Amino acid sequence: MRRVFSILAIIAGTAIANIYYNQPLLESIQRSFPGYASWTGAVPAATQIGFATGMLLFAPLGDKLDRRRLIEWQTAGVCISLLIAALAPTLLTLIGASFLLGVFATLAQQAGPFAAEVAHPARRGQAVGTVMSGLLIGILLARTVSGSIGQYLGWRAVFGAAIVAMAALAIVVRHALPASQPTSALPYGKLLASLWDLAVELRGLREAALIGASLFAAFSLFWSTLALLLADAPFHLGSQSAGLFGIVGLVGALAAPWAGKLADRRGPRTAIWLAILLIATSFLILLACASSLTGLTIGVIVLDAGLQVMQTPNQSRVFALKPEARSRLNTVYMVCYFSGGALGSAVGAYAWPRFHWVGVCVAGMAFTAFAAIIHVRSGSPGR
Numbered sequence: 479m480r481r482v483f484s485i486l487a488i489i490a491g492t493a494i495a496n497i498y499y500n501q502p503l504l505e506s507i508q509r510s511f512p513g514y515a516s517w518t519g520a521v522p523a524a525t526q527i528g529f530a531t532g533m534l535l536f537a538p539l540g541d542k543l544d545r546r547r548l549i550e551w552q553t554a555g556v557c558i559s560l561l562i563a564a565l566a567p568t569l570l571t572l573i574g575a576s577f578l579l580g581v582f583a584t585l586a587q588q589a590g591p592f593a594a595e596v597a598h599p600a601r602r603g604q605a606v607g608t609v610m611s612g613l614l615i616g617i618l619l620a621r622t623v624s625g626s627i628g629q630y631l632g633w634r635a636v637f638g639a640a641i642v643a644m645a646a647l648a649i650v651v652r653h654a655l656p657a658s659q660p661t662s663a664l665p666y667g668k669l670l671a672s673l674w675d676l677a678v679e680l681r682g683l684r685e686a687a688l689i690g691a692s693l694f695a696a697f698s699l700f701w702s703t704l705a706l707l708l709a710d711a712p713f714h715l716g717s718q719s720a721g722l723f724g725i726v727g728l729v730g731a732l733a734a735p736w737a738g739k740l741a742d743r744r745g746p747r748t749a750i751w752l753a754i755l756l757i758a759t760s761f762l763i764l765l766a767c768a769s770s771l772t773g774l775t776i777g778v779i780v781l782d783a784g785l786q787v788m789q790t791p792n793q794s795r796v797f798a799l800k801p802e803a804r805s806r807l808n809t810v811y812m813v814c815y816f817s818g819g820a821l822g823s824a825v826g827a828y829a830w831p832r833f834h835w836v837g838v839c840v841a842g843m844a845f846t847a848f849a850a851i852i853h854v855r856s857g858s859p860g861r
Contacts, residue, residue, distance in 0.1 A: 485655055488647075495643075496583045502621045503625070504519070505706065521576050529580035529820075548585070557645070589609045629716050682795065687811045690815045695845045727778050728782075746795045763776055764777035
């Protein structure tokens with residue numbers, strides 16, 4: 479069973495990396511399209527909006543179809559999108575390709591429900607935590623890989639290399655992932671319509687989705703502006719340096735299995751409070767240490783650990799709400815989650831040129847405060 483979880487973690491990490499390759503490359507992309515520099519922030523925002531759209535359209539099919547087959551054809555869609563991005567003649571084309579890339583990269587979100595399906599209920603948090611570790615490692619290493627390749631070969635080469643990685647993933651999926659068993663016979667239209675019914679019916683789903691969206695908005699806000707901070711005074715560093723911060727963030731990914739065990743033993747509320755505290759603390763550190771690489775390093779570790787401590791118990795409690803609808807529950811949760819990420823990137827694109835790093839950090843703390851308010855209300859008597 480551990481082998482299956484490891485394979486699912488690899489699938490999640492390799493697929494999700496595609497929507498984060500562009501973040502360390504923003505300064506390089508700006509140079510390629512100098513007449514549209516102010517629109518560069520739309521590239522990561524479009525990718526995350528595409529991801530939320532793909533979650534809505536494709537992820538519910540995991541309850542109806544064999545997830546392995548679904549992953550295979552979505553992998554083909556990712557490769558086509560990457561090719562368009564690599565050859566994009568204009569920034570508008572790149573933005574469109576980024577949207578499509580986000581749509582098809584939702585194959586990563588078939589891994590979590592599959593892990594929850596095959597895991598023993600007493601170890602569901604730990605199983606989901608293993609897959610979520612792969613997801614976060616993919617997010618963080620994507621920045622490192624793309625920053626390094628982009629520094630020496632240019633941003634277009636990053637998307638070319640990603641096509642090779644996705645081809646390798648297709649081989650893993652075909653030969654190492656078992657078929658899954660559909661749990662719903664609903665027609666596609668009714669399957670989509672049931673998403674609204676689940677959101678209305680399950681208060682716990684709404685609360686978990688809002689908390690996840692808020693904290694991921696804060697996370698995306700930071701990562702979508704880090705390359706711009708490092709390119710500015712006093713650092714004057716390139717995309718490779720921004721990407722190397724992804725390696726630092728891997729320390730936070732180690733919190734995932736531990737967070738899953740904590741949720742299994744103490745319940746999710748304790749772990750989520752810890753996550754909120756960590757993320758709030760990280761933005762205080764990032765604000766105070768904006769001119770220090772050491773301070774930024776500490777802030778990154780705390781931020782990434784906080785997100786991972788939140789994600790594992792938050793998603794585990796969602797999967798437990800209605801086991802026969804795990805893919806659809808995950809769809810509602812992740813649509814909100816990545817919509818929050820897109821909002822965070824958009825806020826970062828707005829805040830940076832107007833309020834610089836102070837505005838970015840204040841916005842991050844505001845998103846975190848909103849998550850805390852939702853979490854307090856979710857535990858209020860009578861709710």
